[in-house]
Amino acid sequence: MKLKRDFYLQDCVKVARDLLGKVFIHETKEGITKGIIVETEAYNGAIDKASHSYKYKRTKRTEIQFGLGGYAYVYFIYGMHFNINIVTRVEGEPQGVLIRSVQPTYGIDLMKERRKTDNLSNLTNGPAKLCQAMGITKEQYGMDLCNSNLYIEEGISIEDKDVDITKRINIDYAEEDKDRLWRFSIKDNPFVSIKVKS
Numbered sequence: 001m002k003l004k005r006d007f008y009l010q011d012c013v014k015v016a017r018d019l020l021g022k023v024f025i026h027e028t029k030e031g032i033t034k035g036i037i038v039e040t041e042a043y044n045g046a047i048d049k050a051s052h053s054y055k056y057k058r059t060k061r062t063e064i065q066f067g068l069g070g071y072a073y074v075y076f077i078y079g080m081h082f083n084i085n086i087v088t089r090v091e092g093e094p095q096g097v098l099i100r101s102v103q104p105t106y107g108i109d110l111m112k113e114r115r116k117t118d119n120l121s122n123l124t125n126g127p128a129k130l131c132q133a134m135g136i137t138k139e140q141y142g143m144d145l146c147n148s149n150l151y152i153e154e155g156i157s158i159e160d161k162d163v164d165i166t167k168r169i170n171i172d173y174a175e176e177d178k179d180r181l182w183r184f185s186i187k188d189n190p191f192v193s194i195k196v197k198s
Contacts, residue, residue, distance in 0.1 A: 001153060001154045002146065002151050002152070002153050003022065003070075003145070003146070003151070003152045003153065003154065004146065005068070005069070005070050005146050007070075008068075008069030008070035008086065008087070008088050008089075008145070008146075009068070009069045009070075009088070009089060009090055010069070010088060010089070011044075011088065011089065011095070012042040012043060012044050012088045012089065012095035012096060012097055012182075013042040013044075013182055015042070015069075015086070015088045015097050016040040016041060016042035016097045016182065016183075016184050017040075017163065017165075017184045019037045019040050019086070019097060019099070019152070019184075020037055020038065020039075020040065020158045020163060020184055020185070020186055021036060021037065021155045021156040021157060021158040021186070022036070022037050022152050022153065022154065022155045023035070023036055023037070023105070023152065023153040023154070023155040024036075024037050024099060024102050024130075024134070024152050025150070025151055025152070025153060026134045026135055026136060026140075026149065026150050027149035027150075028135045028149070030110060030135065031107050031110045032106060032107050033104070033106060033107035033110055033111055033133065033134045033135065034104075034105050034106035034107060035102025035103055035104045035105055035106075035124055035130065035133075035134070036102060036103040036105055036155055036156065037099060037101075037102050037152070037155075038101050038102060038103050038185060038186045038189045038191050038192055039099075039100040039101035039183070039184070039185040039186070039189075039191075039192045039193060040097050040098060040099060040100060040183070040184050040185075041097065041098040041100055041168045041169070041182055041183045041184075042095075042096075042097055042098075042182040042183075042184075043085065043095065043096050043097070043098065043182075044095050045057070045062075045065060045093075045094030045095060045096075046093065046094070046095075047177075048174070048177050048180070049173075049174040049175055049176075049177040050168060050171040050173075050174035050177050050178065050180075051094070051096075052065070052075070053065045053066070053094035056094060058094075061075060062094065064087060064141065064142050065085075065087055065094035065095070065096055066091065066092055066093075066094050067087065067091055068087070068090065068091055069086075069087050069088040069089050069090070069095075070086070070087065070088075070144060070145050070146050071086075071087045071142055071143065071144055071145065072084055072085075072086065072087070072136075072140050072141060072142060072143040072145060072150060073085040073086070073087050073096055073141070074131075074136060074137070074138055074140050074141040075141075076138065077128070080128075081127075081128030081131070081132075082128065082131040082132075082136055082137055082138065083098060083127040083128060083131060084098070084099055084127070084130075084131055084136050084140070085097060085098050085099070086099065086145065086152075098127060099127065099130065100126065100127050100130075100169070100183075100185075100192075100193055101124060101125050101126060101127070101129075101130060101185070101189075101191050101192055101193045102124045102130050102134075102191065103124070103189060103190075103191040104120070104123050104124050104133070104191075108120070108123070111123050111124065111133035111134070114132055114133055114134075114135060115129065115132055115133050121190055121191070124191060125190075125191045125192065125193045126193040127193075136150070158186055162186060162187050163184055163185070163186065163187065164184070164185045164186075164187050164192075165181050165183070165184055166181060166183045166185070166196045167179055167180070167181060167182075167183060167196060168180065168182055168183045169183065169193070169194055169196065183196070
């Protein structure tokens with residue numbers, strides 16, 4: 001069952017935790033790819049120096065973050081990769097959740113073709129890798145996950161004892177906010193991008 005709007009209107013930290021175990025799906029003309037979400041990070045633009053919309057900074061790139069939750073915020077990073085965030089909360093409150101890793105479950109041959117690798121463990125264990133494997137580019141910016149071919153479905157339930165809660169990755173520039181424990185991952189899942197101590 002596809003997640004409904006109400007799910008995305010919650011606080012980004014709660015959504016980041018609750019996305020674990022959900023199934024991320026992208027239907028394209030080349031085929032369908034699916035993966036279980038195994039790693040996420042929360043970003044709260046109002047108070048979070050790691051967020052692109054810190055202190056409500058509004059730009060052409062971040063504009064989608066100021067709308068309703070449930071839309072795709074796709075951006076280019078390091079001049080070579082795409083990342084995807086899921087917008088959360090209500091209009092005017094720029095929050096989001098970075099999908100860092102998924103465990104591929106469907107369309108794996110297509111993922112391998114897009115990634116140019118036969119190494120299953122290296123297909124989707126990072127935000128840029130999963131975007132490449134699932135065919136996510138700037139074309140998906142602003143897509144409504146409640147009403148498009150990019151969406152998230154209910155999946156498996158992940159108990160609290162099976163969740164690692166740690167600091168986020170590669171945000172040393174965020175000063176004190178780099179220490180927020182806003183990264184969630186499924187313990188011992190081989191597709192989690194980086195093992196980090198809390």
